[in-house]
Amino acid sequence: MKKYLVSAALIALMAACGGETEKKEESEKPAEPAVTDVSANPDYKAGLALIAKSDCLTCHKVAEKLIGPAYQDVANKYAGQDTAIAYLSKKIIEGGSGVWGAIPMSAHPQLAQADVEQMVKYILLLKTN
Known part of the structure; x- marks a missing residue:
């Protein structure tokens, strides 16, 4: 009976040691880069x-053109431009046409400059390419 218990204990010990080696090897694999979730960005939430x-x-x-361009298209066009926030904020407040077609965007003079800039920051976070 003791032989069976000793044998079972040895088998259990070998299995435990073997399993640990596998876990150790898995943990030594390089971590994959984290995917950034822009929805956690405070500018995203506020905008x-x-x-x-x-x-x-x-x-x-x-993601889709409606009357005006999709926000993602705007973000892709102006991504990385230092003047994008100022330029797009001005376009939102003053309105305009010609950049995305003949249909004009109505002016929004009632919106505060700081609020419009926050909206633009949100839009620019939607860049897809």
């Missing part, structure tokens, strides 16, 4: 909240 309270979604969608 989204301001856009939700405005009339922007009447003419724009995130």
